[in-house]
Amino acid sequence: MNNPVVKLAGLTRSFEQGGVRIDVLRGVDLEIQPGEIVALLGPSGSGKSTMLQAVGLLEGGFGGSIAIGGVDASQLPSDGRTELRRSKMGFIYQFHHLLPDFNAQENVVLPQLVSGVARADADERAISLLTSLGLSHRLTHRPSQLSGGEQQRVAVARALANEPQLVLADEPTGNLDEATADKVFEEFLSLVRGQGSAALVATHNERLAARMDRVVRLHEGVLG
Numbered sequence: 001m002n003n004p005v006v007k008l009a010g011l012t013r014s015f016e017q018g019g020v021r022i023d024v025l026r027g028v029d030l031e032i033q034p035g036e037i038v039a040l041l042g043p044s045g046s047g048k049s050t051m052l053q054a055v056g057l058l059e060g061g062f063g064g065s066i067a068i069g070g071v072d073a074s075q076l077p078s079d080g081r082t083e084l085r086r087s088k089m090g091f092i093y094q095f096h097h098l099l100p101d102f103n104a105q106e107n108v109v110l111p112q113l114v115s116g117v118a119r120a121d122a123d124e125r126a127i128s129l130l131t132s133l134g135l136s137h138r139l140t141h142r143p144s145q146l147s148g149g150e151q152q153r154v155a156v157a158r159a160l161a162n163e164p165q166l167v168l169a170d171e172p173t174g175n176l177d178e179a180t181a182d183k184v185f186e187e188f189l190s191l192v193r194g195q196g197s198a199a200l201v202a203t204h205n206e207r208l209a210a211r212m213d214r215v216v217r218l219h220e221g222v223l224g
């Protein structure tokens with residue numbers, strides 16, 4: 001049997017602010033199977049971004065265990081976590097975080113070059129992804145020359161460029177108008193499903209959540 005792509009057991013995280021301790025995550029258990037697309041819902045401040053940072057191995061300070069593809073991340077040194085993140089994950093945020101001095105195609109090519117993909121293959125994949133997102137006429141535009149929806153489509157292409165086993169998305173369409181958000185989200189889901197990646201998607205949007213395979217809700221520090 002395949003290992004789950006993500007396995008969280010008893011995940012905890014507390015913050016200390018002005019002498020006051022807040023227990024944001026109080027023992028989160030979650031398994032995500034290969035190819036499964038999971039919506040993470042919860043009120044503002046419930047810890048969705050904190051949980052994505054834990055799964056993305058972006059921050060320390062967590063209690064409990066985090067395994068990615070069967071590998072216990074808490075046992076890895078920092079460069080091992082970086083390698084796991086680079087080889088298995090793609091990230092999308094509410095704001096695109098594209099590199100402003102590079103055009104759309106280059107933004108999708110770069111993570112592939114970092115992973116050792118040859119330039120010609122990286123270009124071919126970038127063009128193919130951007131074309132399937134309706135951006136074949138925007139390959140040489142820089143982020144500032146793109147609309148919000150176009151920028152977010154480039155961010156989707158970049159996150160999927162290395163065919164990650166796991167896509168982590170934090171409000172990926174949260175800064176778009178409703179019609180554009182729905183459209184970009186459908187394109188995102190179809191690409192993620194098409195390449196068989198698993199995904200964990202934090203959102204406030206119940207309608208988008210209902211389009212995913214499963215919904216989990218953070219409430220008072222645990223998943224209900």
Ligand SMILES: Nc1ncnc2c1ncn2[C@@H]1O[C@H](COP(=O)(O)OP(=O)(O)OP(=O)(O)O)[C@@H](O)[C@H]1O
Nearest residue numbers: 015016017024042043044045046047048049050051
């Ligand atoms: N570095 C930090 N220091 C102190 N408190 C923090 C820190 N990061 C997050 N928090 C607190 O942890 C709680 C959860 O924050 P988080 O951003 O994970 O929530 P969220 O569910 O993603 O919220 P939103 O939906 O509004 O984005 C909040 O109360 C926040 O103030």
